[in-house]
Amino acid sequence: MKKRLQQLASPILNPLENSEGDYHYSPSHRKVLKIMGVLFVMLGGVGLYFSLLADILAGLFPVILFTGIGLLCLVVGYLGSDKAVSKLWRNRNETHQ
Helix, strand or coil: CHHHHHHHCHHHHHHHHCCCCCCCCCHHHHHHHHHHHHHHHHHHHHHHHHHHHHCCHHHHHHHHHHHHHHHHHHHHHHHCCHHHHHHHHCCCCCCCC
């Protein structure tokens, strides 16, 4: 099942996983990414509720934005490799001069 979902999400995961260079990964990065994903999806749901309650279509823009960010975080957090998680956090070992 996970392989099939990874194939389905490959347009999102491939650019993150095919990056060059070293990366620094910590398991806490994946946990925080999953928590952020859930929070953003919940924020999108609450925004949708209040947007529909107030009958304001302009409220759908933040709903789409927050839900999209949340789904991206969840896809990378659950299906992405360590390198994809690190790339999303921008944690790479680079020499600074």
